[in-house]
Amino acid sequence: MSNDQGKQDLPEQGLGDIAQAFVSARQQGRSLPDFPGTIPDDLVTAYHVQDHAIALWDAGVVGWKVGYIAAERRDASGDDRLLGPIFSNRLWNATGGTTDIPVFVGGFGAVEAEYVFQLTEDAPADKLHWTPEEAEAQPARLFIGVEVASSPLATINKLGPLVVVSDFGNNNGLVLGPEIPDWTTLDDADLRAETRIDNEVVGTGGATLLPGGLRTAFAFALGRSAQRGRPLKAGDLIASGNATGIHDIAVGQQALIRFAGYGDITCRAIAAG
Secondary structure, three states: OOOOOOOOOOOOHHHHHHHHHHHHHHHHOOOOOOOOOOOOHHHHHHHHHHHHHHHOOOEEEEEEEEOOOOOOOOOOHHHHHHHHEEEHHHEOOOOEEEEEEEOOOOOEEEEEEEEEEEEEEOOOOOOOOHHHHHHOOOOOOEEEEEEEEEEEEOOOOHHHHHHHHHHHHHHHHHHHEEEOOOOOHHHHHHHHHEEEEOOEEEEEEEHHHHHOOOHHHHHHHHHHHOOOOOOOOOOOOEEEOOOOOEOOOOOOEEEEEEOOOEEEEEEEEEEEE
16 A cells, blocks of 8 residues: 555545644534545545644644554555554653543543654655564664553544545653663563552553564554655654553543553543633
């Protein structure tokens, strides 16, 4: 799949209208009752919506979140993952205290434990397909982090990956924590995590919960980004996927995400807007 192939049954104007509706709702901190238009037929078209929305947003892209697509929800491209942008004004550094994270009241809100890559060199722009081993060889650092998975549309995940891609990959920010040194020497089993909401354990796991593993997620991000004409650059962040599950969080609730041996990140949900 690339951005210039495949069906595109919706005219560009219609795609722009969908993007504008999501962006306006996000900027105003309000929810949407339904998908604002006709749901795209395929990932190619959904990424066109996302590209329109990125152009409308008032901050630059500093990285991408990776989300998994269940087998029964994949399109003809065969992609088993998707990408959504992380913006500079939705990136926070964990300070050791509590980080406020914005979620949409009346929409969807969740936290996800993440292992986050940061490229230290540009990836080759003409390399469109990557193996996990090639991804490991791409110079990058690894950090712990928390994705703020939130959308104005409460049913975004139920409606599926085409809707998720259309609305920034259901991302509303990333909290970046401490570095995991020498990550290339570690196995996925060495990277364990636990998520608590209001001090109740809601998920456990780590890098082994990522289908195919940490390096497979990184390889997908490298390849799909290049195929979209957005090859990854030095400094770009890649949140590799939820490592303990997708955990609903409401305004006022607190999340503690514990990465065994590498630190804790504490977040408190506040109303977006």
